[in-house]
Amino acid sequence: xxxxxMGPGRLSSRIPGCGIGKTRPQPWLSSLSLFFCxxxxxxxxxxxNLAKIGPQHQNVNITTFGDAKISSQxxxxxxIGENIDLKYRAGKAQWVTFLHLWDNSTGSLTDFDTHFxxxxxxxxxxxxxxGLTFFLADPKGSESSDITPGLAMGLPVNRDTYMGTSxxxxxxxxxxxxxxxxxxxxxxxxxxxxxxxxxxxIISNVTAPLYCKVPGGIENEAWIRYDSSSHDLSVVFTxxxxxxxxxxxxxxxxxxxxxxxxWVTFGxxxxxxxxxxxxxVISWEFSSSFQxxxxxxxxxxxxxxxxxxxxxxxxxxxxxxxxGLWKRSRENGKGILQLKMxxx
Numbered sequence: 001x002x003x004x005x006m007g008p009g010r011l012s013s014r015i016p017g018c019g020i021g022k023t024r025p026q027p028w029l030s031s032l033s034l035f036f037c038x039x040x041x042x043x044x045x046x047x048x049n050l051a052k053i054g055p056q057h058q059n060v061n062i063t064t065f066g067d068a069k070i071s072s073q074x075x076x077x078x079x080i081g082e083n084i085d086l087k088y089r090a091g092k093a094q095w096v097t098f099l100h101l102w103d104n105s106t107g108s109l110t111d112f113d114t115h116f117x118x119x120x121x122x123x124x125x126x127x128x129x130x131g132l133t134f135f136l137a138d139p140k141g142s143e144s145s146d147i148t149p150g151l152a153m154g155l156p157v158n159r160d161t162y163m164g165t166s167x168x169x170x171x172x173x174x175x176x177x178x179x180x181x182x183x184x185x186x187x188x189x190x191x192x193x194x195x196x197x198x199x200x201x202i203i204s205n206v207t208a209p210l211y212c213k214v215p216g217g218i219e220n221e222a223w224i225r226y227d228s229s230s231h232d233l234s235v236v237f238t239x240x241x242x243x244x245x246x247x248x249x250x251x252x253x254x255x256x257x258x259x260x261x262x263w264v265t266f267g268x269x270x271x272x273x274x275x276x277x278x279x280x281v282i283s284w285e286f287s288s289s290f291q292x293x294x295x296x297x298x299x300x301x302x303x304x305x306x307x308x309x310x311x312x313x314x315x316x317x318x319x320x321x322x323x324g325l326w327k328r329s330r331e332n333g334k335g336i337l338q339l340k341m342x343x344x
Contacts, residue, residue, distance in 0.1 A: 044290045050284045051285075062075065062096065063095075064093045065091065066089075066147040067079045068091025068092055068093045068268075069091075074280045075282075076091070077132060077268055077281070079091075080278050086272060087273065088149040088274070090272070091147065091270060091271075092268070093281070094266060095267055095286070098265060099263065099264050099288060104262055109257060110228055111288065112288040113224070114284070114285065114287075115224075116281055117220070117281070117283045118220060118279070118280060118282065119280045120175060120214050120220075120277055120279055121216070121217025121277060122217075122278070124215050125276070126215055128275050128276065129150070129176045131271070132270040133155060133170040133198070134268055136264045136266045137265050138265075141165070141265075151184060151202065151273060153269060155269055156168060162202045167259055169200075169260060170197070170269070172197075172202070173193075174194050174195070174196060175212065176193075177189050177194065184202055185207070193214065194210050195207065195235060195237055196208075197235065197250060209248070211240055214277060220238045223235070232253055234249060235249060237249070
């Protein structure tokens with residue numbers, strides 16, 4: 001597993017590779033660093049691959065809340081077992097660090113891709129509710145008290161209005177079509193199991209049927225991708241019809257900057273309602289590629305010329321200073337040698 005995270009934190013005064021704890025900063029080095037930070041974008045990326053989620057990932061890679069826990073079977077978002085009430089339960093699991101989604105100073109927005117294998121299993125029963133979601137959410141939302149069971153599938157919503165009590169964008173894998181009088185899901189979804197993209201509400205912006213054999217606990221896969229240039233949030237997912245494996249896709253054009261803060265939490269939520277089903281995430285991989293470009297979007301021609309000329313002058317100046325220092329050190333070296341030479 002490789003994890004690369006760049007986020008908020010304190011910078012050390014130690015210069016890597018120098019073995020010096022406290023180093024007096026050199027003005028010319030600071031200027032050069034600022035110069036190159038302006039010329040070249042900074043990369044804030046996050047990448048990981050959990051090929052088989054297990055107990056070793058608990059609180060190291062994944063933090064769980066509510067009824068969620070990690071077992072040898074994977075990430076269990078709703079409880080299983082005997083002698084416990086399995087109805088109207090909900091759990092949440094999120095990556096241990098925040099995701100840098102966009103940058104307020106430049107407007108830069110990240111691309112990201114995620115892929116996971118999951119299973120929703122009612123243990124053979126033909127009655128089951130309610131579903132699983134992949135989410136991006138405002139970190140200021142409550143970590144446990146805002147996990148809503150039932151038709152909310154764990155998402156933080158008001159059960160009267162179905163609107164978010166905190167900001168989120170989610171992909172739902174819903175196992176129950178909640179039609180009239182609730183009118184949460186479209187009437188024309190068949191079968192009732194479906195996939196949707198939700199923005200601050202459990203009333204999906206787009207939906208498509210999910211051929212998910214819940215009584216048999218068949219494993220399915222999902223690929224979710226966000227393209228920051230087109231603002232396209234796309235979901236590709238698998239299902240099964242009889243013995244045939246099928247794929248489908250849905251898209252939503254959404255500028256995530258309009259609905260989510262710069263830094264977000266992300267992971268999975270699930271909930272049960274009046275009937276039971278088990279929600280398990282078996283594997284999970286994620287990658288984002290985020291370049292925070294410190295340069296303005298558009299530069300006037302005069303400013304561009306000024307930057308180029310200034311760059312040449314700055315680099316030339318550093319070259320002259322370096323040459324002068326080299327020449328002086330060479331002359332000093334010669335002087336020392338002359339002092340030590342014997343008289344003939």
